Amino acid sequence: AQTVTQSQPEMSVQEAETVTLSCTYDTSESDYYLFWYKQPPSRQMILVIRQEAYKQQNATENRFSVNFQKAAKSFSLKISDSQLGDAAMYFCAYRSPTSGNTPLVFGKGTRLSVIA
Amino acid sequence: EAGVAQSPRYKIIEKRQSVAFWCNPISGHATLYWYQQILGQGPKLLIQFQNNGVVDDSQLPKDRFSAERLKGVDSTLKIQPAKLEDSAVYLCASSPGLQRNQPQHFGDGTRLSIL
Known part of the structure; x- marks a missing residue:
């Protein structure tokens, strides 16, 4: 079974600075999908960014980018120009491609605080 | 489009x-998931439906949990009888269909507290 590990329970960053959240995973599959989700205090999970394992190019969405290291099974999230609205729980998630809509396997999350 | 709707928002029993x-998933979404999120942990899948059929319920504690998705649209999750360890947020998510890498859309969740 796949597992996802987020080793940083809490992180903090100054407003306008850059922060990197770490994620590692364990899988024997060669093709899969990785995601970062944001969960603000209101609790609704919001997709931040996704990466397909067969793509070598790191995904980027505005201020959010990933560093995907397939051999190391590492998938870190970089948030640039941090804003107060970025404060939330961030979850790394893995998805097997074996069928069209396999469920997500989540890490335990990293709580990000943004300091004004 | 309207998002995934869940109710109630809070429940204490x-x-x-x-x-x-x-x-109630997003209109037209064939796949529906129920996740359990215990405080301090990431969500864990309880059950997955494809239309009105169960795809995966391997982690559902079937002695006390049950779920159904009548007519392949909205779904109910029931706990009977509840235990203290069932205190958690229950998240519902949906996704469109069988295309690969379709994102899951989450509802606000129901926070359940067991006294």
């Missing part, structure tokens, strides 16, 4: 009582 949660 005593142990051994019963409780039910309701989820």
Whole structure:
């Protein structure tokens, strides 16, 4: 079974600075999908960014980018120009491609605080 | 488009009582998931439906949890009887169909507290 590990329970960053959240995973599959989700205090999970394992190019969405290291099974999230609205729980998630809509396997999350 | 709707938002019950949660996915979404999120942990899948059929319920505690998705649209998750360890947020998510890498859309969740 796949597992996802987020080793940083809490992180903090100054407003306008850059922060990197770490994620590692364990899988024997060669093709899969990785995601970062944001969960603000209101609790609704919001997709931040996704990466397909067969793509070598790191995904980027505005201020959010990933560093995907397939051999190391590492998938870190970089948030640039941090804003107060970025404060939330961030979850790394893995998805097997074996069928069209396999469920997500989540890490335990990293709580990000943004300091004004 | 309207998002995934869940109700109630909060529920407090005593142990051994019963409780039910309701989820209405995004219109047209064939796949529906129920996740359990215990405080301090990431969500864990309880059950997955494809239309009105169960795809995966391997992690559903079937002695006390049940779920159904009548007519392949909205879904209910029931706990009977509840235990203290069932205190958690129950998240419903949906996704469109069988295309690869379709994102899951989550509802606001139901926070369940067992006294």
